[in-house]
Amino acid sequence: MKLNPKKDYYILGLQSYASHDSGASILKFTKNKEPEIVAISEERLSRKKYSYSFPTLSIKYCMDYFGLKNLSKVDLVISDWIRKKQWLRSGPGYNYSEFDYLKEKFKYRKKIFQIRHHLAHAASTYYTSGFKNSAILIIDGNGSDLETTTYYKGNNLNIKKLSSYHFRGIGDIYEIISSNILRFGPGGEGKTMGLAPYGKKNAKIKIDHVLNGIETNFSQFVNRMPRTDLLSLKNPKLKKIVFKKKINIPKKMGKNYKDWAYAVQDLCEKIMVHLGKDIKKITKSKNLCLAGGVALNSVGNEKVMKLNKFKNMHIFPACNDSGLSYGLVTWAYYNIFKQKKKIIFNNAYLGKKNYQKDIFSLLKNHKISFEKYNPNIVADIIANGNVVGFFSGFSEYGPRALGNRSILADPRSKGMRNYINKHVKHREMFRPFAPAILEEESKQYFGIDKSPFMLRVSKTIKHKKIPSVVHVDKTARVQTVSKINNPKFYELIKNFMQKTGTPCVLNTSFNDRGEPIVETPLDAMITFLDTNLDYLVLEDFVISKKQFLPQKKNLILKLLISNRKKNLENNYKKSQKILFNKLDKNNFLKRKKIEEQLSKKEILELPLKKLIKFCKKQKKIIFYGTKSHTLALIKILKIKNLETNKHIFREYSPFLKSKIKEDIKFLKKNNFPILISSYEYNFEIKKILKNFNYFEIYDNSSRSLEDYLATKKIIC
Ligand SMILES: [Fe+2]
Numbered sequence: 001m002k003l004n005p006k007k008d009y010y011i012l013g014l015q016s017y018a019s020h021d022s023g024a025s026i027l028k029f030t031k032n033k034e035p036e037i038v039a040i041s042e043e044r045l046s047r048k049k050y051s052y053s054f055p056t057l058s059i060k061y062c063m064d065y066f067g068l069k070n071l072s073k074v075d076l077v078i079s080d081w082i083r084k085k086q087w088l089r090s091g092p093g094y095n096y097s098e099f100d101y102l103k104e105k106f107k108y109r110k111k112i113f114q115i116r117h118h119l120a121h122a123a124s125t126y127y128t129s130g131f132k133n134s135a136i137l138i139i140d141g142n143g144s145d146l147e148t149t150t151y152y153k154g155n156n157l158n159i160k161k162l163s164s165y166h167f168r169g170i171g172d173i174y175e176i177i178s179s180n181i182l183r184f185g186p187g188g189e190g191k192t193m194g195l196a197p198y199g200k201k202n203a204k205i206k207i208d209h210v211l212n213g214i215e216t217n218f219s220q221f222v223n224r225m226p227r228t229d230l231l232s233l234k235n236p237k238l239k240k241i242v243f244k245k246k247i248n249i250p251k252k253m254g255k256n257y258k259d260w261a262y263a264v265q266d267l268c269e270k271i272m273v274h275l276g277k278d279i280k281k282i283t284k285s286k287n288l289c290l291a292g293g294v295a296l297n298s299v300g301n302e303k304v305m306k307l308n309k310f311k312n313m314h315i316f317p318a319c320n321d322s323g324l325s326y327g328l329v330t331w332a333y334y335n336i337f338k339q340k341k342k343i344i345f346n347n348a349y350l351g352k353k354n355y356q357k358d359i360f361s362l363l364k365n366h367k368i369s370f371e372k373y374n375p376n377i378v379a380d381i382i383a384n385g386n387v388v389g390f391f392s393g394f395s396e397y398g399p400r401a402l403g404n405r406s407i408l409a410d411p412r413s414k415g416m417r418n419y420i421n422k423h424v425k426h427r428e429m430f431r432p433f434a435p436a437i438l439e440e441e442s443k444q445y446f447g448i449d450k451s452p453f454m455l456r457v458s459k460t461i462k463h464k465k466i467p468s469v470v471h472v473d474k475t476a477r478v479q480t481v482s483k484i485n486n487p488k489f490y491e492l493i494k495n496f497m498q499k500t501g502t503p504c505v506l507n508t509s510f511n512d513r514g515e516p517i518v519e520t521p522l523d524a525m526i527t528f529l530d531t532n533l534d535y536l537v538l539e540d541f542v543i544s545k546k547q548f549l550p551q552k553k554n555l556i557l558k559l560l561i562s563n564r565k566k567n568l569e570n571n572y573k574k575s576q577k578i579l580f581n582k583l584d585k586n587n588f589l590k591r592k593k594i595e596e597q598l599s600k601k602e603i604l605e606l607p608l609k610k611l612i613k614f615c616k617k618q619k620k621i622i623f624y625g626t627k628s629h630t631l632a633l634i635k636i637l638k639i640k641n642l643e644t645n646k647h648i649f650r651e652y653s654p655f656l657k658s659k660i661k662e663d664i665k666f667l668k669k670n671n672f673p674i675l676i677s678s679y680e681y682n683f684e685i686k687k688i689l690k691n692f693n694y695f696e697i698y699d700n701s702s703r704s705l706e707d708y709l710a711t712k713k714i715i716c
Contacts (some may be wrong), residue, residue, distance in 0.1 A: 005031045009075045009337065010066060012059065013328030016079040016092035016114065018099035020186060021126075021321035024058035025350075026074075027329035028066050034341055035333060038065045039350040039397045041322045043516040045522070047568065050186040052636045053323075054102040060309045060575035066354050070578055071108045076336065078328045079145050080117040081701045086641040087112045093501065094230045094599035101588045114330060117324070118150040118685060119159065124327030125291035126571050128332065128345035129314035135283040137275055137304075140292030140320070141171045141529075145700050146225050149214055149275060157334045162282060165214045166223040168685045170271045171294045172205065176222060177264045181249055182244060182257070193297060193433045193577070197473035198319075200263025200348040207267055208244075210655060211274050219654060220244055224680050230599045231703055235711055237273055269300045276304035286311035289422060291327075295319035296399065298457040298477045305456075310503035317348035317453035318398030326350070326397065347485050351395030353517065359538050366556050370541040375607075377489075378537060379495035379506030382410050382505060387424055387535035389510050391524040392541075393489055396519070400454045402479060403436060403489035405517050405524075405531065409468070409506040411435055414594060416468035416506060423532040426513040432477070434498050435469035437504035438493050439480040445480050445504065454479040454507075461624055479507060513558030522564050529557045544635045562585035599701075607697040608636065609703065614695050618673050622648045624663070624685060624694075625677030632706040633677055648672070654681055667692060 003009070013025040022042045028036035043049050045057035068074065081090045088103055089096075120137040125135050130413055136152035136159065143150075150171025151162040178188040208220035232239040250257040251473075277290065280662060288300060288310040295315050305313040310413070314575070315325050333339050371377065382388055390406045396402045407424065409416050412434075421429050434454055435445070441449055445466070446458040457477045463470040468477050483490045499502040510518045512531050518524045520539050529548065530538040536543040576583060615621065615637055623630045623642075630649050634642055642649050650666060653659045667674060667689075674694040676685045682698050697705070 003031050003337065007031075010068060010075045011329045011332045011337075012077045012118075013332070014055060014059070014064070014077060014079050015321065015324050016087065016103075018054070018093075018097050019081050019321050020052055021324070022053065022058070023322055024055045025325035025329045026062035026063050026066060026068075026334055029261035029333060029337070029339060031339075031423070032341055033340070035343055037326065037343070038062045038352045039326045039328065040519075041318075041393070041397070041516075044351070044395065044519040045571075047516060047564070049514060049516045052097070054099045056102070056575045056579060057571060059579060059685075060571070061351075061353065063578070071106075074108065076113060076332055077108050077110070078113045078115065078121070078336075080120045080324060081114045081326065082117060082142075084695040085114055087114065087145075089404060089595065089599075090114075092226060092232065093228060094231050094596075094603060096595040096599065098588065098593045100595065101591055104131070104591070105583060107579055107581060113332065113336065116145075118147050118164065119152075119161070119469060120324045120327035120331060121291040121319070122150070122152045122154075122159050122289070122327070123331035123334075124154070124323045125289040125295075125314060125319065125345070127330040127343055128316055128328075129287070129289050130345070131287040131289065131312065131314065132156060133285055134287035134289045134314070135285040136289045136312075137239040137279050138290075138292040138621065139169060139176055139272070140169055141277065141296035142169070142225055149216060149578055151214060151279045151282065153285070153291065158330075163214050164278075165216060168218045168222070169216050171217055171292065172225060173209075174264055174268055174294070174297075176242060177207075177260060177311070179707070180261050181247065189293070190429065191428065193265055193299065194428075194471075195258055195261040196265035196472055197262075197475070198430055199260070200674060200701060201266070202256060202259035202263065204256065205259055205263045207263060209267070211271065213278055215274065216271055216395035217654070221681060224683075225553065226700075228704070229603060229701075229703065231707065232601075233605060238707060239713060254683060255496070257713040265297075265299065266505060267296055268294070268304050272297065272300040272304045273307050273586060276308040280308050280310065288313045290315045291319040291323065292566070293320040294385075295455065297476075297658035298455050299475065300458050301455055315455040316398075317396070317400060317402070317455070320399065322398055331545045337475045348395040348396045348398055348400075348402055349394040349486070353394070355521050359541065360554070363541065365537075365544075366559075368543055369547055370538075370543045372488050373537060373540045373542050375492045375646075376537075377498055378492055378542060381535050381542075382496060383499050385410055385413060385416075387420060387531045387532065387537045389518075389524055391485075391510065391518065391521060391530045391536070391538050391683045395519055398453070399509075400479075401480060401507065401517055401651050402452070402454060403486050403507065405510040405519070406436075407510050408436075408492075408507045410500075411504055411506045412500065413471040413503055414467045420508065420672075425508065425515065425531075431504050432471040432479045433508045434479055434480040434500075435466060435468050435504040436481050436489065436507035438490065438497065439482040439485075440496075442478060442480045446476060448478060449480070451478045451486050452482070465502060466504060474704075489661035522560060522567070526557065526560050527562065529553050531627055547616065548700070559611045562600050577618075602701050603703045604705075607702045607705055608708060609710060611636070614673075614675065614697070620646055620648070620672040620714075622650055622667065622670060622672050622674045623677040624650045624667065624674050624689070625652050626680060627651060628674050629704070629706055630677045632709045635709060636705060650680055652678060652685055654684060664688065679706065
């Protein structure tokens, strides 16, 4: 691509489907100059956690930062894809949400470039690692083509895919157990990880699986993906079909409950270590880059590195889908625009909006008194047992608060953890808090040098000194703070150390239960007034709760909440005007109806049509697959006798290698058209048949024809 050396180029990255982690990034570059990136998650701006909404506000936020008035100034929009490589209707559910409607109305006129979901994750972590080469391990719920695990190798600016596994993975299993067995609700995986050390090994709990290289086969435990789509949304009976065996769901916090958390965490660590070993063997690299939602499992991360003896490990701070838009723009920068100037990644503070003016008016309008910020004073406040909301500089990208939108407290205090869980964050008592420690002191306390993004967990050496940031198993999820990384936070902790002898503070995200992390000074003030926080640091101002008599506090709070609502509505209106062609609710509902009819066809009727068409053409067919699926096909095709000269059934046995060898011999000998007769093992059978001519009826948007048979009366 020939570039104009004087022009500024803008790349916008967006996810292609409605996710609870949606957001946007814009990368700006001028030829041969260091690029600049701004990135934000939609929930921070919309104030709705797990909103599954189009990143309307995030796009506008990023455009505002670079002074872009409309989308015509954007040179490239890049997205991932999930079910099909298409911008429209790529979403996993096919239920045509508002997200899909907004994609249709999006004003960007040029073609939207799309890459695989896991490649975007890989780009986010490798291009920020600073490594010259690295093994790149991506593990998440699912990405393009229902990929769950992918191996890449990074070499200079090139990222090469090595292999991937589809349909089943530990990310999916972790989510299923967190939501279906432990019933934590959306995003509950972090709670499972926190609960796990309270559980123990329990012989009654078995998560059946087979590991073989990159393959993490859970087919004896759960059905393959996809399990949820338009069909399951319309028919709750289908949604329940997840587990292969009957599971005794424990009572919340009852017998076996904590042991389920222990079991899935233990398995996750085992699988992460196994995959780390495998990719190291293949790539022979001493460096490891991790991303995908599973890389939020900080306990697992530590084991992958240590047990496999990787020399260096890098995990992108927004390693879950919230970091996808960042991965997309960096990939485009190197691979589409072929730029060589390296992106320097020093910290995760990518929400680059300056809120100084908002702070002045907030304090002035509500006559809020304050003291000037001084690290010495705030260190004193913390050391005296107060809980402080700390708002400073640009917001963090990703799910962890790293000192700019944090709640801080004294880690030496035994009761602090329970106090904050109960009275400030209103959440489960078993949830741990993290220590933010001066980087140079980390080795002494935790035995690790660097963990700037709070994604490594380590055994605590001096656990008695900092009881409120040590988990029940004496581990801690560490954040190391350096002068380069965050000078203001560093100074504060340094002052705290000078007073107390302890080089760390308790750090947790600045939000109340069910709330996204605060983004603006207004959000911070609302959460400060609405919880039992004692002090609020807003950039250069320290505000004490003591000045607010209950009546005054409630009045201000009410007013601020109403102001925020108005601001948000205005912001939406402005953003929508810039980003979309005319939006109309009736038009949306009409489109929804049409698209859902089309989706139904695609997920059920298309495989059916393909099957009938194929079978009509053939004189002889070998059905290679599972018994129950083949019986369903027979019923649908109205075949009376299967083992005739026309229809041969060969049963596929997933875990019998010798039987598979025999199958291959059999199929070679009987040189007839082969129909893959399995939904569950479609992917595995395809691999076996790579040297044969075969016919498959399913793609990534299909549901099993067994479901069709079971539900056609209800849905079709
Ligand atoms: Fe992902």
